[in-house]
Amino acid sequence: MIRDSQLFQPFNDEPISLIGETGAWEGPFDLDLDPAALRGMYHDLVVGRLMDERLSRLQRQGKVSFVAPSAGHEGAQVGLAHALERGRDWLFPYYRDTSLLLAFGLPQVEMLAQAMATRADPNRGRQMPSHNGSKDLNIFTIASPIASHVAPAVGAAISMKVQGTGQVAVASFGEGATSEGDFHAALNFAGAQGAPVVFFCENNRYAISVDYNHQTGADSIAAKAHAYGMPGYTVDGMDVLASYYVMREVIERVRNGLGPVLVETLVYRFGPHSSADDDSRYRPREEVEAWKRRDPLLRFRRFLEKQGLWDDAAEAHLRAEVEASLQAATAEAEAAGPIPVEWMFDDVFAQRLPHLEEQRHDLLD
Amino acid sequence: MIRDSQLFQPFNDEPISLIGETGAWEGPFDLDLDPAALRGMYHDLVVGRLMDERLSRLQRQGKVSFVAPSAGHEGAQVGLAHALERGRDWLFPYYRDTSLLLAFGLPQVEMLAQAMATRADPNRGRQMPSHNGSKDLNIFTIASPIASHVAPAVGAAISMKVQGTGQVAVASFGEGATSEGDFHAALNFAGAQGAPVVFFCENNRYAISVDYNHQTGADSIAAKAHAYGMPGYTVDGMDVLASYYVMREVIERVRNGLGPVLVETLVYRFGPHSSADDDSRYRPREEVEAWKRRDPLLRFRRFLEKQGLWDDAAEAHLRAEVEASLQAATAEAEAAGPIPVEWMFDDVFAQRLPHLEEQRHDLLD
Amino acid sequence: MTVQTMVQTIARTLDQEMARDERVVVLGQDVGKRGGVFLATEKLFDTYGPDRVIDSPLSEAAIIGAALGMAVHGLRPVAEIQFSDYVFPGFDQLVSQVAKLRYRSGGQFEAPLVVRMPAGGGVKGGHHHSQSPEAHFVHTAGLKVVYPSTPSDTRGLLRTAIRDDDPVVFMEPKRLYRAVKEDVPDDPEFALPYAQAAVRREGDDVVLISYGASMAETLKAGDALAEQGVSAHVLDLRSLMPWDTTAVLEAVARIGRVVLVSEAPRTGGFVSEIAATIAEEALDQLLAPPVRVTGFDTPYPYAQDREYLPGPNRILKAVKRVLEY
Amino acid sequence: MTVQTMVQTIARTLDQEMARDERVVVLGQDVGKRGGVFLATEKLFDTYGPDRVIDSPLSEAAIIGAALGMAVHGLRPVAEIQFSDYVFPGFDQLVSQVAKLRYRSGGQFEAPLVVRMPAGGGVKGGHHHSQSPEAHFVHTAGLKVVYPSTPSDTRGLLRTAIRDDDPVVFMEPKRLYRAVKEDVPDDPEFALPYAQAAVRREGDDVVLISYGASMAETLKAGDALAEQGVSAHVLDLRSLMPWDTTAVLEAVARIGRVVLVSEAPRTGGFVSEIAATIAEEALDQLLAPPVRVTGFDTPYPYAQDREYLPGPNRILKAVKRVLEY
Ligand SMILES: Cc1ncc(C[n+]2csc(CCOP(=O)(O)OP(=O)(O)O)c2C)c(N)n1
Ligand SMILES: Cc1ncc(C[n+]2csc(CCOP(=O)(O)OP(=O)(O)O)c2C)c(N)n1
Ligand SMILES: [Mg+2]
């Protein structure tokens, strides 16, 4: 069967999944991705995972002050990235989007430079690690306050609509973010305006230690779409192809002016909330282990193997290649050198106002 | 058929209505209210309407600075008031709840004194008209910022649950309020905690000039309950008995610990948004006239007449009685005299802090 | 020149800027058909339609947050907050997102937007329709803050704000919206710079400094002083971030006696910043303490709507204190 | 007495108060099993269960708004905001509802609640984990504001705040959470009054005034000055609303030279209020201008986490300026 354009139904009870745990294709339509595209997705999954590991290592070495591990979220993120048009669409991501950012084109060196706060960070070392952004790539610089970027995504989408650019804006966030008032204000405005925006939830069941049942009484995050008159989908986020195909259809719909959509991907974070967290205080180890067995990389690798597109040699080769690239990027990021103190006073306003000039002078004197 | 306790189904497409436009009882169960109770409801509808007219008159006379007319909302409000337990349950109302407050026991003199800012206002003249409150009656003093009282209602309800008091908290608001972030934050917390609170929306289709379709993309306000895992009902708010019976069932459910509920009543405001508004700028006159033909007082009077409980003489008698009572209350409120200047400095804190003592001294000197 | 009230000037300036630059859009509650509850956006909807005059849902966070996204994507939004008291549900968007975007992105992104808001008391609005929250904005690095007091200044500064690449909180003294009519320059390029205080009255005996809604009372005090033979030098700051430290310090240095007037609550109000700056920079020129005449540290009351305001009498008392010091 | 860090003291004080008074409940993000991200509510969940230690959804508006409703209904909630930077999504609840409830209801209702929040920089948190927003609270009539700097003061003032019938914003200097251990009085009735500055060092040459997170730097400056033979009189305000004007004005009157230290942004910071008050009340006692040493008017940076803070060197420079004036 050939995939038609309305294949997925919103408000689905069972999460949409296309690859089984054993790697078997279970989709109700024919795959239409070529081997290069499939291998490209796996590449991006591995890059995300290895970057994550590297950042944690750098954190333990004291070169990075903080990390928000994203292992377990890669499937959802890479699927989304591949469904977007790079350089055209806009991303409003959050701090746990390592794989999403890289797969959407963020240079590894920029991510590493941001984490280590060196001059190679186009954000000029202004924020803690895991807060990237790139004007060139239409990646809105991440801010820490949860859900505060969602309304800006809606505004950008309204601008896209008004200007008829055919672009799509995507805001990503955790399930905890859906409890913030600003989340609601944003989705409601988008719904009323029919703005071309997708709300992409990475539901890992925990907001730091607060579990889903303390977060909301809703049956699912997707159900919240009812409140805004938009469709809501629940997707198995450990399945990169499920994320990809759902997002491809959703983004097409949104691009065609049919209004905003909320997509919930079910994922799990394998690590603690951040390098400052101790998740053993609130998560049973068995739960973590059970989810690790559903690792999105493992599942997709099994799929590729079943398709005859992958083997141990390819795996070893890819890992070596990615590690080398990350190693080079790390070196480049570090070599750029630390952020100068006087940069502190730039970019408050377009021009430095007199009182800032004075304060700068006072400090540097 | 005898009314059973699960008569009404949530997420209903047609608004729940029990009395037809001609006044015929159309409920799928037997009425179980005695004539005194039914006449009592009509009494409260008339009190609300006449109070509303009086406040507008006082406003035109310059004795009141501002009015938020509530004509058209009486059916929904009086139905709710009669379903609550006075002196036990708590109300978190908004500025258009004239009939609700009076039917819940607020003395007429207090409402008038608040509007004229005289000493008989237990709120001590601190706010503009239409902002009543009464600690004795468990009526949380109204505040102007839309939807800001909803989270406090949830907090009170959590306290009721934790302390096991069997009370119910009700927050009322317009459909515009549902767009505020704080509305969402509140309902979501209530849903997660299963708090005994009812969210009572008076959907009159306009938030000042902004119509429903610019307010939200949702099919109904009741649909927003999906976002919180609670039931949502849509009720014909021009039908006092529909409001009463739905609320009776809902409140019972909530009191029994089954968690929060969202109820949307479809109403219409016959007047402008406020005495400062000119609604002809945004509402077609025919629309207003069409709704006025659905006047909740008229419908319920027809119903009472059909039941043999009402006639012109009763009507004349009631109106005269209510006018006399309002007249007396107005006189009493006025006689209390204006708020003294020095009251300005009280009630900022439990005790007057030294800097306020000084400021008071400076002004009064 | 056209004779206009302040609120008429706002609508006219928006119209001019929208005609000039397609990127300028207006959004807020009731800004469409209703023309704004104060009519500050009157007729814009008819002229520019729903794509450029956007009635928003009832959410200040949505308004300010969406304005930021629009700005980032290339529009120049002018958002209206219906009363400055209602900025608080959108305060996080303003302080966490809008104010810090340029900074946090290392200057990659900018936020060229204006948030207009009627402010101040004296309209029988009680504490949720009367407040003067400027201190909150001025204390937030990354926001510019303008607070004019005349129709012409409003015209010139609103234009500057709309063309500014930085986010500007534009406060409007609502009780002066229709208080005076004035000949306003209609030149579509007429613009005024920030940080240039206007001398509203020349004088030598005492400096009176104020801005926005409190200017009317301050000017009345200036008139009353003139009748008493005291010549007041009256400065209208017009913008608070940046503000005209030069004009203030020069006047204080020359005259040595200064009274600061603002209806915002006293503790932590913006005039405390001015007083602190004067004390730090001009101590030796002071012949008397810089005295603040302000709103009280109470929520804005209803019954005492007028008494709360620092009116001419309280200003005169303060002037007497600094003159007799 | 028990030897404790500040954060341990908080958990212990909450425990004592919850044991004493059934009405005291704790709510916030991660305050339950996790014991708070800083462990300020550690073990309370085990002791008091989910009815009294409530993990909230991720919404500061829900936390503060619900705390108000609980307080009105008879509980004594202690709400935790995970970082003071995150108070802004709940800011409207705080300023529009909590601060004004007693006033707007004519004293019928009251809001006995505490909103705790770790504040201040120096923890490599960037601008959304480092800010010092106290000026916003102090400028809001109806809120009390406490900002201690030692474990014992934290114990004594938190107890006072919990027992207070008014709403209290309780700011906690997070970089001092574990900086020192101290013998803390374990008496369950040990409480401290507001508006009593602590003299951290007696001296005659210059007054240094600070509070909260900046006390550590101020004390270091005091030590350094002592080594240079300059005797600083160091005051720790401990509460900002109300604050101890008497101690400040007395010290300034006696010594005539004063430096004010706070890491909040300079323009409109709380120390501007102190400077304005000093200028207004003690002009003739001043031998030098009251000088402010503050954070800069930039969003809190990341790479310059330490340089942003008013450290001992900048304080010493200011002292030099007032001594040599
Ligand atoms: C407004 C705000 N409140 C609190 C926090 C502190 N905080 C950081 S991450 C986080 C949990 C977020 O959970 P979720 O949205 O589910 O995303 P996840 O981390 O699980 O991917 C919290 C509470 C914050 N950053 N912003
Ligand atoms: C936070 C906030 N923003 C804006 C306003 C101004 N305002 C007062 S009433 C109103 C419309 C409310 O509409 P709705 O909730 O539908 O209630 P209705 O007046 O129709 O009964 C607005 C925008 C306000 N009071 N509070
Ligand atoms: Mg999560």
Ligand SMILES: [Mg+2]
């Ligand atoms: Mg309405």
